[in-house]
Amino acid sequence: MTTLLDRRFHFVTGKGGVGKTTITSALALSLAARDKRVLICGCNAKERFSALFEAPPLGHDVTLVAENVWATNIDPGRAMEEYGQMILKSRTVSRAVFDNRYVRSFFRATPGLYEWAMLGKAWFHAVEPSPDGTPPFDAVIVDAPATGHGLDMLRVPKVIVDVVPPGILRRDAERAWEMFRDERQTGVVIVTLPEDMPVNETLELSEAMTGELGLHVSNVVVNGMIPPLFSAPERASLLAPRALDERTRGGVAVAAGARRALRETIQAEALAKLGKHLSSPKVYVPLYFGGVNGLAEVREIARRLS
Ligand SMILES: Nc1ncnc2c1ncn2[C@@H]1O[C@H](COP(=O)(O)OP(=O)(O)O)[C@@H](O)[C@H]1O
Numbered sequence: 001m002t003t004l005l006d007r008r009f010h011f012v013t014g015k016g017g018v019g020k021t022t023i024t025s026a027l028a029l030s031l032a033a034r035d036k037r038v039l040i041c042g043c044n045a046k047e048r049f050s051a052l053f054e055a056p057p058l059g060h061d062v063t064l065v066a067e068n069v070w071a072t073n074i075d076p077g078r079a080m081e082e083y084g085q086m087i088l089k090s091r092t093v094s095r096a097v098f099d100n101r102y103v104r105s106f107f108r109a110t111p112g113l114y115e116w117a118m119l120g121k122a123w124f125h126a127v128e129p130s131p132d133g134t135p136p137f138d139a140v141i142v143d144a145p146a147t148g149h150g151l152d153m154l155r156v157p158k159v160i161v162d163v164v165p166p167g168i169l170r171r172d173a174e175r176a177w178e179m180f181r182d183e184r185q186t187g188v189v190i191v192t193l194p195e196d197m198p199v200n201e202t203l204e205l206s207e208a209m210t211g212e213l214g215l216h217v218s219n220v221v222v223n224g225m226i227p228p229l230f231s232a233p234e235r236a237s238l239l240a241p242r243a244l245d246e247r248t249r250g251g252v253a254v255a256a257g258a259r260r261a262l263r264e265t266i267q268a269e270a271l272a273k274l275g276k277h278l279s280s281p282k283v284y285v286p287l288y289f290g291g292v293n294g295l296a297e298v299r300e301i302a303r304r305l306s
């Protein structure tokens with residue numbers, strides 16, 4: 001956790017629907033509780049931060065959502081325009097360039113530029129003061145797109161570094177890429193569920209992040225853990241073929257027990273697989289039966305992360 005606290009840049013990814021946005025929010029609160037000024041960046045997704053922080057709907061503008069926590073749901077078009085303004089130093093010139101139909105279609109047709117606009121904006125907030133002079137955030141957390149798209153997003157700066165001719169775009173991508181590859185500064189957090197498919201996807205994702213991209217997976221968050229009610233022998237006997245009879249005869253309690261035992265077995269196997277193949281530190285977050293709907297649950301998860 002000391003290192004999680006010290007990093008300036010966190011990239012939260014994982015299979016769709018596993019709890020990335022929830023964990024991003026909780027991580028933000030846990031860092032904010034240690035007096036860090038934290039920025040959460042959503043990537044042009046249907047935003048859920050405002051519900052989780054019980055704040056007004058969130059748009060592209062950086063907005064305070066809790067003590068020491070700011071958030072933005074990045075609009076890639078506007079991020080691109082801001083970038084243009086920074087480079088061209090004038091809003092009017094930038095508008096002239098970026099509102100131009102041909103320029104817009106160029107960006108749309110160039111793979112990765114919109115991803116870079118979002119990632120670049122997030123990175124920028126971690127290293128540069130805002131135009132109004134506010135110092136950079138102590139920590140920036142990107143609530144990244146799910147697995148494949150999250151990987152694609154992180155591939156973009158590497159591609160720019162590899163193929164774009166020297167210039168401002170390449171210079172910034174080089175600086176960002178250097179920071180992303182520095183494990184003292186940047187960590188990838190993979191969120192998963194204690195189930196077979198999400199765990200398999202996590203193993204592949206982790207391999208691609210570390211092997212292909214040379215990034216550091218700082219933590220794996222196993223979200224939605226159920227507390228085991230049965231021991232392994234009890235699970236085995238509830239799931240044994242001879243118990244089937246009793247279940248089909250309408251023993252409601254036995255059937256419920258068997259369902260629970262099955263789920264616990266799946267969870268135990270998933271955890272064993274994760275433990276065997278992934279050495280990244282793991283954090284376990286319980287399943288909230290009523291869902292994660294607001295600050296109360298997010299605060300509780302934040303306490304677990306710290
Ligand atoms: N630990 C948990 N217990 C119960 N429900 C959860 C938990 N974590 C997330 N959820 C629920 O799962 C759904 C997806 O969570 P979300 O954080 O939006 O996932 P993602 O960002 O990966 O799509 C939401 O309805 C959320 O309330």
Ligand SMILES: [Mg+2]
Nearest residue numbers: 020021045143
């Ligand atoms: Mg989400």
